[in-house]
Amino acid sequence: DAGVIQSPRHEVTEMGQEVTLRCKPISGHNSLFWYRQTMMRGLELLIYFNNNVPIDDSGMPEDRFSAKMPNASFSTLKIQPSEPRDSAVYFCASSRQRDQPQHFGDGTRLSIL
Amino acid sequence: AQKITQTQPGMFVQEKEAVTLDCTYDTSDPSYGLFWYKQPSSGEMIFLIYQGSYDQQNATEGRYSLNFQKARKSANLVISASQLGDSAMYFCAMTSGSADKLIFGTGTRLQVFP
Numbered sequence: 396d397a398g399v400i401q402s403p404r405h406e407v408t409e410m411g412q413e414v415t416l417r418c419k420p421i422s423g424h425n426s427l428f429w430y431r432q433t434m435m436r437g438l439e440l441l442i443y444f445n446n447n448v449p450i451d452d453s454g455m456p457e458d459r460f461s462a463k464m465p466n467a468s469f470s471t472l473k474i475q476p477s478e479p480r481d482s483a484v485y486f487c488a489s490s491r492q493r494d495q496p497q498h499f500g501d502g503t504r505l506s507i508l
Numbered sequence: 509a510q511k512i513t514q515t516q517p518g519m520f521v522q523e524k525e526a527v528t529l530d531c532t533y534d535t536s537d538p539s540y541g542l543f544w545y546k547q548p549s550s551g552e553m554i555f556l557i558y559q560g561s562y563d564q565q566n567a568t569e570g571r572y573s574l575n576f577q578k579a580r581k582s583a584n585l586v587i588s589a590s591q592l593g594d595s596a597m598y599f600c601a602m603t604s605g606s607a608d609k610l611i612f613g614t615g616t617r618l619q620v621f622p
Contacts, residue, residue: 437615499553502552
């Protein structure tokens with residue numbers, strides 16, 4: 396079975412540019428999560444969806460960040476405009492239902508210059 | 509508020525020995541889930557093992573077992589017969605109550621030496 400697929404794996408861009416991260420969850424999984432990992436803050440949840448509906452976006456740092464899930468097989472996380480402090484590894488994860496393991500994609504390593 | 513505490517920033521173990529990675533948690537919800545993930549140097553997050561708060565028996569998955577002590581609010585990971593490939597960061601995490609989101613600890617870096 397295919398796991399969670401994220402693209403791109405690496406992104407380097409200049410501050411002020413728009414960045415779009417993409418995620419395809421595991422087929423049949425109802426919940427999708429976006430996490431960010433930094434040395435300073437560790438792993439933190441940004442937003443999660445259940446059945447394509449955003450449930451908790453309290454972790455989204457500010458209005459520059461937005462996330463969508465137009466259908467059960469695709470989600471995007473967008474940063475506009477990007478800033479150097481957004482540099483991090485961004486993970487997407489999905490799970491079948493609560494109290495089931497979340498399976499992570501390989502992450503997108505984002506560097507904003 | 510929910511919290512996960514991992515007090516060991518780093519651990520060393522010799523190949524073929526067993527090692528215990530500590531994890532304590534805090535929640536006021538009676539229903540919660542506890543998870544362990546492995547993050548090798550390549551960066552991916554790999555699910556290892558899950559324990560539900562109402563599970564009567566400790567979870568086991570191959571060489572991994574979870575030592576669940578509810579009264580002490582601890583969920584330590586035991587790795588038996590360590591292998592060089594076990595060298596990685598290990599994260600303890602939990603879900604709590606009706607929330608699906610994972611709360612992570614700060615991680616323990618395990619180094620296995622020959």
